[in-house]
Amino acid sequence: MAGCAPAKQEEVTQAADFDQTVSTQPVTLKLLVNAVRLSDLEFQTIFYEPVKKKYPHITLEKVTGKLDQLIVSGNVPDLIVSDNDWHMRLQDADLPMDLTDLVSKSKLDLRKFVPETIQAVRNLDPKGKELQGIPYSLNAGALFYNKDLFGKFGVPYPKDDLLWSDVLELSRKLTRMQDGVQYIGWDPRYPDVYVSPYTQPFVDPKTNKALVDIPLYRKTLELFQKVYEQPGFVSGKTYAYGPEGFIGEKRVAMMADWASKLISDFLQAEKDGVASNWDMVTIPNFEDKAGKGRHTLTDILLITKNSPYKEQAMQVIQLVTSREQQMAMSRSSRVTVLNDPEVIKAFGTDNPSLKSKNTASIFKYKSSPVAQPNRYDKEVQNLIRAMRKEMAINKKDINTVLRETQEAADKKIAELMKQ
Structure with a gap:
């Protein structure tokens, strides 16, 4: 603990130095949440x-509102909450400013962050020079399970x-039928979850061809096929059960997801009177990635190029990433972006519901590097x-599904490139 005190004091001093140079005239900063979870x-x-x-x-x-409509109406936000998976649409709209100069001016110490989070943001610039956001919350994969089942x-x-x-x-x-209820052992969710630790791009940056029909x-899909072959798993047109089947209906025994997302769902359900007897373990992997985390997914704060209040926006970023605020966020079950053992250890301590949970599993594996993002990633991901459905409902074989999806993805990219 003694080693942390000087760093904390230095951070406070640096923030104060920057604050003295920024106007204290009343301002309103508009903040937009872009495709990430941030409750009211x-x-x-x-x-x-x-x-x-x-x-x-x-x-x-x-x-609130759609980004393109906000831009057209001149209601461009000053700050945007996003993550590195959903950044490209903001880049296409030429919204994120390079924060390098503001980081220097405010003396924000990037060394205090988990290195993978800063690298994930650096990775958003193809040239690797700009810093188009600052991490404020980290995510990690985990396998959740229903203890009652x-x-x-x-x-x-x-x-x-x-x-x-x-x-x-x-x-x-x-996975069995019991007392008229079809129970599901495990919902495998999405194929890209399993590819996450491999730093595998969705699109080849040199050819702009999708990378779908690959080993x-x-x-x-061979794993998914075995899941779908379980008697009772596919029922009529139903082949996916998601959080509703897991938390709401309580007939799914296991589901892997981003930890903060599902923990938030559990806590919200508990608040709404739907409590669950659950716990969690480390995210599983294929044999060749044993002990590795999913790709680095970090929520970030970015400042828009046209904001008239860039320095005030930077003050917000400094405050949200300060040790004091990160400690408060960690205690309330947000995974910190700080490389600080005490802040990490505090995770969930303000939530009585988490006291008996294996929350250490969230931090056991180091997250994997992120592939170079591409502007067509989301379209390819949706097709993946x-x-x-093509396998579970339409009963297509793996070769056909991979080939047809590859063709559909390449066609979609070609269409988008013409726009």
Whole structure:
């Protein structure tokens, strides 16, 4: 603890030095949430209230609406909350400014962050020079499970360090019809989840061709095929169950997801009177990626190029990434971006519901490097996810699904390139 005090004091001093140079005239900063999860409660506790307390002259206003419509109407936000997976559409709109100079001016120490988060943001610039955002929250994959269903069917709970083949074996013991209810052992969700640790691009940057019909997706679809072959798993037109089947209906025993997302769902459900007896373990992997985390996914704050209040926006970023605020966020179950053992250890301590959970599993694996993003990633990703239906419902073989999806993705990219 003694080693952390000087760094904390230095951070406060640097922030104060920057604050002295910034105008204290009342301003309203418009903040847009772009395709990431930020509840109204989180907006209040992470952003609005701390900013109002430290900077009474700064008012944060959460704006809503489609990005292109906001741009056309001249209602461009000053700050955008996004993540590195959804950054390219912002780049296409020429919105993010390079924060390098503001980081230097404000003396924001990038060394305090988990290195993978800064690298993930650097990776958003093809030239690797610009810093188009600052990380403020990290994500990590985990396997969640319903303890009641494991108990009901007498199956031992999952443990850390499982492989996907282990999860499949557990699933086979839990996928069954009982008392008129079809229980599902494991919803495998999306194929790209399994490719996540491989730093595998969706699109070849040299040829602008999709990377779908490749060995990694073949291996993944072979796993999915075994899941769909379980008696009772595919029912009519239903082949995916998601959070509703897992948390709401409580008939799915296991599901992997981003930890902060599913923990948020569990806590919200509990608040709404739908409590679950759940726990979590490390994200499983294929054998050749055992012990590796999913790709680095970090929520970021970026300042738009046309904002008239760039320095005030930088004050918001400084505050949200300060040790004090990151500690508060960690205690309330947001994964910190700081490379600080004490802040990490505090995760979830303000949530009584998490006290008995294996939250250490979130931090056990280091996240994997991110592939170079491409402006057509999301279109290809959507087609990759649609492969599930082609297999489960339309009963197409893996070769056909990979070939047809590759062709569809290449066609979609070619169409978009002409626009």
